[in-house]
Amino acid sequence: MELELVWLLRAAWIAGTLPILVASIPSSRLSSVHGLLLDFAKRGKIMSSSSKRFTLPQKYFGHFYAVASVWTTFLLVSTWMYAYKTVPIVSKPFHYSTFASQIAGGSQIFSWLQSHTAPVEYKYSVWRSVFLLLLMDVQVLRRLYETIYVFNYSSSARMHILGYLTGFFFYTAGPLSLCCNCIPEVYKFVLNGVAEFIVIGKNRMPAFELDWWEFVIPLVKLGWLQWIGAAIFFWGWIHQLRCHAILGSLRENKAQADEYVIPHGDWFKIVSSPHYLAEIVLYFGVLIASGGRDLTIWLLFIFVVANLVFAAAETHRWYLRKFENYPRNRLAIIPFVY
Secondary structure: OHHHHHHHHHHHHHHHHHHHHHHOOOOHHHHHHHHHHHHHHOEHHHOOOOOOOOEEEHHHHHHHHHHHHHHHHHHHHHHHHHHHHHOOOOOOOOOHHHHHHHHOOOOOOOHHHOOOOOOHHHHHHHHHHHHHHHHHHHHHHHHHHHHHHOOOOOOOOEEEHHHHHHHHHHHHHHHHHHOOOOHHHHHHHHHHHHHHHHHHOHHHOOOOOOOHHHHHHHHHOOOHHHHHHHHHHHHHHHHHHHHHHHHHHOOOOHHHOOOOOOOOOHHHHOEOOHHHHHHHHHHHHHHHHOOOOOHHHHHHHHHHHHHHHHHHHHHHHHHHHHOOOOOOOOEOOOOOOO
16 A cells, blocks of 8 residues: 555656646747646736636635644644554563553553554654654644735736645645555554444543653654754744745735735845745655655645746746836845746
8 A cells, every 4th residue: 555655656746847848848839738727827927817717716725734634633633643553663671560451451442542563663654754844743733824815916917726636635645655665554553543432432442641841852862864854944934934024024914915016125125026936845754754765745845836937937027027026136036046
């Protein structure tokens, strides 16, 4: 099951990235491909207000951030509990009472709660997945908050329905890609937990005791790559927060909702889409935190870069067409490069 899921995710990321890469090739022969993909990718200010066929209000962004928050949190809690219960990195002290309980048959009904013989590398890979999902959860929860409280979408702002569905795909497959190395075991763990609850009943379930030391300290023990990745992640995360606040402040009331002005401040000084640049940075942090050895996460990152660079290029062209006084020193998304 694990291999099938991994290859399915990899195929999905490749299938999503290839059309963008092809459409980005500067060739007149591919102009139709570029135009078609651009029609799907357009949203908000770069989409004509008269283009309403196969489109939805841009405020529907909140839908896939809501789904992402629930889905990522579910994966995080499930994977974290699986790691805590079955593959602890912190060694538990030996207790005679525990041994006696097992001899007497008084331990948990299902043996899946104790799998401490798992290989060390596997244990660390599971806890890395917990770490990555924790970062992802921080991101999607903030994006949900911003969609509700920071952005004041214009009533005329639209997005293509395929772009809407792509959002659901990304925020479903993205978190899953971060834990695909252990998700079959996590799935069995959750099913067994539900089965135990059904068989034993709520009143007869053993009391759940949480050792916070064993619950949290394995994340600290992961390694320096994880913390470097987390630092890069939060660097991008903070700048995206600032850039979104700047964009949101441009339309603080309904009267300004249909007006467009040139944003200034933070990374807007150097690029037209600093919020996209910040997203690339934070996903690069996730890639570093993963250890950089998982092809699935590499493909996820490549999709993010291709998608955002493609969108940023069109946004930059829109700014240049819209404002005669637009700062000419700003590039589209990558400082000093593009």
